[in-house]
Amino acid sequence: MFNSIRLRMTITYLLLIAAVMLATGLVLLNVLENYYLSSEEENLQRTGRLAAESFLTYLREDSDPVLLSSVAESFSRQINARVIVVSPQKLVLGDSVRIGGLLGSRLERSEVQDALEGRMGRSIQYSKLSDQWVLQVTVPVEEHDTSFGAVFLSASLAPVYENLTAIRRFMVVSTLTAMLFAGGLVILFAHRLTKPIKELTGVAQQMAEGKLDQNIPITTDDEIGRLAQQFNIMAARVKETNQHLTRFVGDVSHELRTPLASIHICLQSLEDYEMKPEEQKEFLQDINKETERLIYLVEDLLELTRRQEVGEKSEIFSLGELLEEVLEVTSPRVKRKGLTLFKEISEGLPLFFISPEALKRVLFNLLDNAIKYTPSGGWLKIAAENRAGEVIVTVQDTGCGIPEEAIPHLFERFFRVDKSRSRYLGGTGLGLAICKEIIDHYGGQIGVEESQEDKGSTFFFTLPVDVTIQADYEEDVI
Ligand SMILES: Nc1ncnc2c1ncn2[C@@H]1O[C@H](COP(=O)(O)OP(=O)(O)OP(=O)(O)O)[C@@H](O)[C@H]1O
Numbered sequence: 459m460f461n462s463i464r465l466r467m468t469i470t471y472l473l474l475i476a477a478v479m480l481a482t483g484l485v486l487l488n489v490l491e492n493y494y495l496s497s498e499e500e501n502l503q504r505t506g507r508l509a510a511e512s513f514l515t516y517l518r519e520d521s522d523p524v525l526l527s528s529v530a531e532s533f534s535r536q537i538n539a540r541v542i543v544v545s546p547q548k549l550v551l552g553d554s555v556r557i558g559g560l561l562g563s564r565l566e567r568s569e570v571q572d573a574l575e576g577r578m579g580r581s582i583q584y585s586k587l588s589d590q591w592v593l594q595v596t597v598p599v600e601e602h603d604t605s606f607g608a609v610f611l612s613a614s615l616a617p618v619y620e621n622l623t624a625i626r627r628f629m630v631v632s633t634l635t636a637m638l639f640a641g642g643l644v645i646l647f648a649h650r651l652t653k654p655i656k657e658l659t660g661v662a663q664q665m666a667e668g669k670l671d672q673n674i675p676i677t678t679d680d681e682i683g684r685l686a687q688q689f690n691i692m693a694a695r696v697k698e699t700n701q702h703l704t705r706f707v708g709d710v711s712h713e714l715r716t717p718l719a720s721i722h723i724c725l726q727s728l729e730d731y732e733m734k735p736e737e738q739k740e741f742l743q744d745i746n747k748e749t750e751r752l753i754y755l756v757e758d759l760l761e762l763t764r765r766q767e768v769g770e771k772s773e774i775f776s777l778g779e780l781l782e783e784v785l786e787v788t789s790p791r792v793k794r795k796g797l798t799l800f801k802e803i804s805e806g807l808p809l810f811f812i813s814p815e816a817l818k819r820v821l822f823n824l825l826d827n828a829i830k831y832t833p834s835g836g837w838l839k840i841a842a843e844n845r846a847g848e849v850i851v852t853v854q855d856t857g858c859g860i861p862e863e864a865i866p867h868l869f870e871r872f873f874r875v876d877k878s879r880s881r882y883l884g885g886t887g888l889g890l891a892i893c894k895e896i897i898d899h900y901g902g903q904i905g906v907e908e909s910q911e912d913k914g915s916t917f918f919f920t921l922p923v924d925v926t927i928q929a930d931y932e933e934d935v936i
């Protein structure tokens with residue numbers, strides 16, 4: 459039950475509101491109580507002082523208790539408090555309570571003692587007799603440091619506490635109302651907040667069950683909205699990856715099936731028919747060719763998957779020298795096909811610190827395509843130059859060119875413009891995909907600079923200078 463955000467949020471908010479209201483209430487009540495008590499005390503003291511002045515004239519003249527009591531009574535009526543006047547011997551000389559009063563008795567109280575010593579006395583106490591809290595104040599009756607007695611005033615605190623109780627009640631009611639109101643709001647807010655999370659959970663669950671075609675409507679642009687947006691992107695990627703994988707497996711099976719089917723037919727023919735040795739040799743040559751294709755295909759596939767797993771060993775090398783090396787290896791093939799090869803390699807190409815083997819693979823693939831798809835009599839050109847922030851290498855040919863609509867797909871696995879021609883030429887359609895994988899890995903770009911059908915095409919790739927070694931380091935290395 460407590461593992462729901464909505465419930466936890468509601469309880470937390472309610473507790474927070476209750477705690478804040480309780481703390482505020484306690485502080486407020488305390489302040490109010492102090493305020494009421496001190497204003498009541500001030501009131502009593504003010505009246506006490508006035509009474510003391512009045513009593514002084516009577517006490518000087520030794521007035522009788524009846525007169526003193528009626529003066530006490532008149533002050534008592536003004537402030538609704540009991541007023542008693544005592545002699546310096548603490549004898550009650552006048553009491554506003556006539557019947558059952560303290561007239562004639564001694565008032566032995568510490569507050570009276572305070573007043574007789576010239577100080578204001580004060581106390582709050584619970585009166586069992588009247589069953590209420592009372593505030594008692596004493597004021598000295600004196601003249602030129604001579605004490606004539608003291609005035610004792612006692613007022614009920616019931617009205618003060620009644621007021622405080624009313625305020626307390628009001629605060630409890632307003633706290634409960636605020637909690638009720640806030641609780642409703644929090645539930646509503648929590649519902650709105652958790653609704654998209656619930657939806658997200660549902661959709662994620664569906665994805666986990668294999669239904670990958672999921673999309674969440676984005677209704678807000680807050681954190682949850684952004685989470686939903688990222689989720690949609692992720693869902694689209696998962697779906698795309700899944701589609702790629704399915705297509706890839708289909709393509710691989712298809713590519714494997716064609717040479718395997720040829721081998722199978724050849725083997726069956728060899729088994730079923732009587733053949734002359736020359737005929738048998740021809741069949742065996744076909745089997746050999748198809749097996750070679752299978753080996754190339756599997757090698758290319760391995761290359762693609764392995765590239766994703768292990769990075770090749772990086773070394774410092776000169777791009778110019780590496781290009782010369784690659785051209786030296788390919789030139790016999792170029793010559794054999796009756797092509798001419800030009801090169802335009804700029805001076806001062808930087809040293810690279812990447813895998814030379816990977817870069818060679820890119821160059822071999824691009825040159826292999828240029829040779830493969832250019833008819834004899836044509837020419838090829840390889841160029842390399844240092845541009846701002848990157849090195850660009852281009853491989854140009856005068857071959858069959860690439861139709862415009864095929865260009866965006868060239869770097870996809872198994873893509874071939876003309877399947878039968880490429881297959882006939884021994885291509886699996888993985889070469890450019892491998893090149894892209896390598897160039898992407900080093901942060902460069904690869905693409906077709908220009909291409910015209912039957913006129914030729916120019917492929918290029920770039921490598922950022924941050925994979926090169928700067929010139930001052932060059933001297934140390936060489
Ligand atoms: N220089 C080019 N001229 C014309 N078409 C090209 C050229 N380079 C690539 N292509 C087209 O692009 C396709 C993909 O090239 P890619 O190098 O990936 O595969 P492939 O050469 O057919 O096979 P592989 O390189 O795996 O042996 C080719 O089949 C071809 O149709």
Ligand SMILES: [Mg+2]
Pocket residue numbers: 823826827885888889890
């Ligand atoms: Mg190729």
